[in-house]
Amino acid sequence: MPFWLSWAVWSAPVKKLGARPAISSGCSGVTMLNWLTAQHLVGLPGMPTTVQGVNARAKREGWEAQLRLGRGGGQEYSFAVLPKETQTALLMREVAQQEPAPAQQLQQPGAAQVVNSPKRDAYTESRLNDDQRSVMAARMVLIREIERMSKVVSQQRAIDTLVGLARTGSLSPYLAERAERANDRKNADRALSERTLKRWLADYRKHGEIALAPARRKPNMSVPVWAADFLKHYQRPQKPSAQAAYLAFQREYPGAPSLHAVQRFLAKLSPQAREMGRMGPREAKALLPYNKRLTDHMWPNDVWVADGHKFDAEVINPNSGQIFRPEVTSIIDWATRRIVGFAINVAESTLATLDALHSGISRVGMFRVFYVDNGSGFANDTIREVVERLGGEMTHSLPYNSQARGVIERAHRTIMVRLAKDFDSYIGADMDGEAGNKVHRISRADLKKGSQPRHIPTLNEFYERLAIALDEYNHSPHRGLTKIRDSETGRFRHPSPMEAWRRAEAEGFAALQPSTELSMLLVRPQDLRRTHRGLVRTNGANYFLQDLVPLHGDQVRVAWDYRDASKVAVFTLDGDLIGQAILDGNASDAMPRIVKDQDRRVSGQLAKLVQKGKTLTGKDVELRVIERPAEDDRFQQHLLEAEKFVALAHxxxxxxxxxxxxxxxxxxxxxxxxxxxxxxxxxxxxxxxxxxxxxxxxxxxxxxxxxxxxxxxxxxx
Incomplete structure (x- = not known):
């Protein structure tokens, strides 16, 4: 077909009712998505739930449409004007419903012809790209020039004059540039013609400026018949490459299309449709839009978010002397982003959660909502009972939805990961392998020898540095908080969590402080135990209380604190406090302490030295013995570290x-x-x-x- 004829078919509006522009698929058996009725669109993502609603929206937004052939009549709407989410849903549905076809029937899909909509308005202009707008503006300039010249001469004379000037190159630089752009051709022939100018004038007077925009070839959104067969090899959790999936597909179907055709088809799919089956539900959420949660309406202590984090550095356990990675359970106030409480334990557990709750309550008061995941340290009856007795509400996030608690996840990356990299014992994924292996060999060799492992901090050192890191975080600007104007510089900046907390206090917020007895009783885990001659046994240790002697054989409730094993609180079954039972409170020395014979001899020798010194100097001489602990006394060293840690923590x-x-x-x-x-x-x-x-x-x-x-x-x- 000559170019001028194809252009006429391309740009001419549909004048005859019932006439449908031809759309050639180039291949029988290809499901077409170019034109769809309102019934096909009802209920899809981004679409109304009724046929009337779809038609009303199409009319309101000026969707490109054409009359439907065959029985029933009505209109069909172009696939290209639909919202992206609706297009994605249609593609995914077509792929899912496509049935495998025999290899001998596989053919390449053809390209659909471009069809102009008979209806042009302001809504369709918003769907033009920059190139179409540029050509439309250039053609409009030429039409305005013809109208200006037609005020003194006839329209025909004006058109002939403009064409003649363009042919001889006598147009002004401005009009010459617009004429070249208005032709919208890639070849060297860009001259104006009488027929072209008259066609532009007719389109403009009939449909307005939007009719001057050139049509662009629309992408072929059809789904080939071999799509389901290929995606069966491509959409797998192993995430094979397109070439690897194509080779497996080609072995089953010798008449398969080329690799380039397959890659073009994949390029047409949206990321959600393309990665279906290659990503699980949790990983696929990274491709979906997220919901930003605003906290401007919240006060401090309205919502606490808690989570556990496995620390990415190794630490020495003072109780066992072994190397381990501590679990840090932290609680953040959502409104101010302040870390209000934390706890350290071997793993995420009920004890760690209770300790973190006690830490937060004793610092900043009571909370309203406790927002946690479904981990074993949170989703249990003990924690729920404690939260309810404190007057709060416990809420769990959905499974595989860590994004919902992004406020605490982000804080972990900011605080914990940065702190872990300050230790030589860091074992994160980005740690240099050679350096990490060297630290591991040295520390294990020291541990095997019975000496203090080098490069591994003690739990006491880790506790102190973690407390400092949390304090620095609470006093550092936080980008998640609304900006405030700095009183000194006059510029806007992000406040720190502590500034946000104090600002809320200045606006009238007052924390509800629980009694010491309530917080201590609720956060301490309690066990039922039987007394035996004044003793109760829990956690492998015996605790003595004189007031338990009359209760021999009775059941009592024992409340204990894993960070202070020196005593436990004992209650009756009704909750009355009996007293504090002391660890091995009934223990005493088997025999009175006496000085051994060897110690007596040493004392005698020292007395003689004192007397000799007095004889030599004529003055009183005092002699003191300085005892130094043995360097290899690991038990004494660990005992001192444990006592120091308990002193810091309580x-x-x-x-x-x-x-x-x-x-x-x-x-x-x-x-x-x-x-x-x-x-x-x-x-x-x-x-x-x-x-x-x-x-x-x-x-x-x-x-x-x-x-x-x-x-x-x-x-x-």
Whole structure:
């Protein structure tokens, strides 16, 4: 067909009712998706649920349509004007319903011809690409020039003049450039013709400016008959390449199309349709849109999000002396992004969750919603009972939906992964293999010798550095929080979680503080045990309480804390507190402690040395023996580390000293005791012990750093 004739067929509107432009598939047996009725579109993603709704939307948005041939009449709508999600659903449905065909019937799909819509309006202009808009604007310039010239001469004379100037190259540079662009040809012949200009004028006067836009070849969205057979080899969880899947497909069907035809077909599919079967439900969510959750309406403590994270560095366990990877259970406040509590354990467990809850409640007060996954450390009756008794609500995210708790997942990457890389014992995926193997060999060799493994931090060191990292996170700007204007620079910036928390307090938020007894009783796990002559046995250890002697053989409830095994709380079955049972509280030395004969001889020799020194100097001489622990005494070393870790992790018990249950109040109480001591006032034994031990607590160090930072800022101001 000559070019001018094909162009006429291409651009001419459909004038006769019932006439349907030809669409050639080039291959019988190919399912066509170029034109679809409203019945085909009802209920699909992005489509209304009724035929009337589909037709109303098509009319409102000016979809490209044509009259339907055959019985029933009605209109058909072009596949190309449908929303992307509807196109994806149609393709996926066609692929799923396609039946395998014999190899001898496989043919290449042809290209569909382009059909213009008889209806042109502002809605269709929004679907033009930049190239079509450019050509349309150039043709409009030429039409305006003809209209301007027609004011003084006839339209025919104006057209002849414009064509003649274009043929001789006498047009102005501006019009010459527009004439070349308006022709929209790739060959060298870009001159204007009378017929072309008249056709543009007729289209413009009939359908408006949009009629000047050139039609573009639409993609062939048909699904070939061999698609299902090929996708059977391609859409597998092993994720074979297109070439590997094609080779397997070709062996079954000798008449299969070429590899390039298969690759072109894959390129037409959306990522969701193409990766079906190659990705599981969890992995496929990365291709789907996500729902951004806003927290502007939340107050602090409205929603706590908790999760466990296996630390990517090895640590020494002080109890066993072995190397392990600790599990860090952390809780974040969703509204302010503040880490409110955390716990360390061997694995995600109920104990770790209880400890993290106690840590958060004692710091910032009560919560409303506890949002967790379905892990064994959260989805159990013990945690649910504790949350309900605290007055909160427990909510679980859907399985394989870690994106729903992205706020805590992102915090883990920011805090835990960054901290793990600071240790020589880091074993993450991006750790250098040679360096990692070297650390592993050295540490295991040291452990086999019975000495302290090199390059492996103790649990105490890890605990201290984790507390510092969490504190730095809470005081660092967070991009998930709404920007505020800086009072010093006047610029907008992201606040830190602590700034967001204080701002909420300034706006009227007040945390609900539980009683110390309630929080301690609820978060401590309780077991039913029988007494035996004043003893109760739990977790492999015996605890003694004199008040249990009259209850010999009765059942009691024992509340214990895995981080302080020195005592347990004992209650009746009705919940009345009996007292604190002490670990091996009934134990005593088998015989009175006496000085051995060898010690007596040593003491005698030392006395003689003192007497000899007095004889030589004529003055009193004092002799002291300094005992040093053996370097290989691993048991003593681990015992000291465990005692230090317990001292950092716990406050003194309330029965020794009524210590406040708020960190700021405790810090103020310590300052009062310190002032009394500096003034020479004597402290009681309990006050002196608490005054000496509290500076080792992480809260004390954190508050002191806060005051030091504030004083430095004041000094700079």
């Amino acid at each position: 406050e003194p018990e309330a029965d020794a000293l009524e210590a406040p249950d708020n960190e700021m109040t405790r810090y103020d109480r310590w300052q009062q005791l310190d002032s009394r001591q500096r003034l020479g006032e004597a402290l009681s034994d309990d006050e002196a012990r608490w005054h000496a031990s509290y500076p080792n607590h992480p809260d004390f160090k954190s508050i002191q750093r806060m005051y030091d930072h504030f004083e430095a800022e004041q000094a700079r101001a």
